[in-house]
Amino acid sequence: MNNTMVDFPLTLKQCRVITEIMKKGTEKDASVSLNLSQPSVSRALSQAESALQISIFTRGWSGAEPTSEGEVVISSCNTLLQMMTDTERHLQQNVSSLLKLKAYAEWRHFMVIDAVVKVGSASVAAQALGITQPAVSKTLKEIENMVQQPLFLRTRHGLMPQEAAKQLASLYLRISPVAQALRHTLQSLPNELTGRLSVGMLSFSCQDIVPVAFASIFKQHPRIRLQAMQGPYHLLSNALRQGEIDCFLGLMRKGPIHPDLIELPLVRAQYALIARADHPVHRYAKTLNDLTNERWIVARHGTPIRDYFESLFHSIDNKPPIQALEMLTFASSEELVIHSDAIALLFYDDWNIHQLNPRLKQIPIELPNPECTLGITLHRDRQSPLIDTFIDELTLTIEQKLALA
Template sequence: MSKPNLNFPLTLKQCRVIREIMKKGTEKEASSSLNLSQSSVSRSLSQAEQALQVDIFTRGWSGAEPTSAGEVVISSCNSILQAISDTECQLQSNVTALLKLKTYVEWRHLLIVEAVVKVGSASVAAQTLGMTQPAVSKTLKEIENMVQQPLFSRARRGLIPQAAAKQLASLFLRISPVAQSLQHSLQSLPNELTGRLSVGMLSFSCQDIVPIAFASIFKQHSGIRLQAMQGPYHMLANALRQGEIDCFLGLMRKGPIHPELIEVPLLPAQYALIARADHPIHNDAKTLNNLVNERWIVARHGTPIRDYFESLFHSIDNKPPIQALEMLTFASSEELVIHSDAIALLFYDDWNIKQLNPRLKQISIPLPNPECTIGITLHRERQSAIIQTFIEELKLTIKHKSPSTQL
């Protein structure tokens, strides 16, 4: 045999690929960093996942994101590669040439060095490993080139290990148990929900229920990776279609813009005009016509709340104000109202309007058809147990917050 029978689930190249994908976020960036072709990186990752029988990464909002099993794999890879890097730093102090240990070393190099250190003979090590002596000698030459210093000196009684060989043998004995225990670590993962839950939140959404639902899931299912991000509708819809997120929350529209998406209603809400509590508008304004010349804080174009804002002024035969400040978050809009003379068009469920910040006050002008609905948008064909768990937690959160408002 020309190669030893190694009982390691991952090659060191695969460890390097996995770590670099984690660091860079994409296979393309990892391939550039490692100076490998993208096909080589993709193949290494695929072979690693097949060997371990787990998915290491899933496609996410910002690129490749580790699964729960992937977190275990990445932790092992980091431990192994850090130990190799530390050893290279120690060996580098002996020579001026740049070493290449952490870039090219593989298990067979370390295994053979450790075997020769143990038995003091290349021929005996070859027999022990089921290899030919020329194959052992060639491998020793390869790793000597990586560390730019001799590993053994010859004596009548065999090969005498030098300091570099002893360090490499010690390295092998430290990292091989980490690699060999990886599959057991994966099999020992708790038998519970695992994976990723990535939730998008539309601007101006009632986002207070998401952290509460997340906290409950976090307590019950330690194997779920939780993510939340905010963005406009089209961005989140495309991310959902591409599998980068699992769902998103916000004001429902008149049907999703993509046929593969569906909406599930969660919570009734209503549009409301909000101003600073001591704003003179509360005494001066009686109808919408009195608000035409005010400064406004609104959601961006293309959102249901912006459409409603413009419809208000069309209903009184007025053009919507041109000078309107667009804000992306609910909290920042309320804060801006508090510190300015602007009026905001926002939406609240019954509980939140009753808990309105005391520095804010709803303008008592009746609005036409102010009812709206907060819902969750899902992919028609990708609805997992994790997503269903999240929806149930959202419903429980709404029920506990305001028992009478759940749909």
């Protein structure tokens, strides 16, 4: 087919692939849903990204996640496919067998049927499109098989379009402008920070400052996609190394577990023993030895706070309690302390300890070396203006917060 055929930035197959990857989360699952091989799906996505000169998806925490430009592409693809679905639903009313328009139609099918509807002749349509008449006839047969009903009635005056052909030609007039506008829409995107910022959070860490920083970024840079998720250290470290997240926050250790990762300190904090405000422990506990028989709420094994908890009991030649209750979030730990007789080992910065829930109270026992540091872990080779912006917002949020302490 020569240049008289309309040039669309994406094929309809590519639109189907892009939409299905978004729905399923992976190319593998999309290939199963579309009944295509995984290499075919990967190739279609790669060709689409090459044609548009953008990245449509990035690797994310739960699979393929769209970039900011990808969101625009996906929206366009969804619109096209939804209009095809609506037309197919109308055509389905005329036949009992399942139609295959949305699954298999390509631009050439719509262009041919539109041309034949306009001129009433396969040969004239072929000439207008710059293709052969057999190619037009073959294409009409293909789409007729997709919709399972006649498209044209042959008369002495040429080919008379039937209702199905009219609906398909009308569909083409509606979807072609949407497809052709995609490149212009992408080129017209404002010149501002875009992309995905995916932040991991270790248990007990930074839940009060990340939302504030996110809100500020969202207000200033509305085209950034913001994500936050919680997980254990090794899981977040692997996700960061693989590019599934951009950074993660939490208590700093004695150094990252992999040379690809670096740590930046954000705010100083300190470990604290917390109990219910009316707990009897506040009256009799003077040293750690007075707490050996208490029930404890602590973070999971392998975390700095759990290591510190065990070191406390080793420092008084005592074994750590084996029935300690492990909690995964700061809020749930505080809530459990309020509603139980358990004691929690938590950590607070200056602001949070001054703003402690009035139903809670710090046990006034001096702890050895209680200082700890909250920080952000980054990939050494994957810095970006977006991550720099996030760090700046975190730093400002912390400064404003501590100024109120």
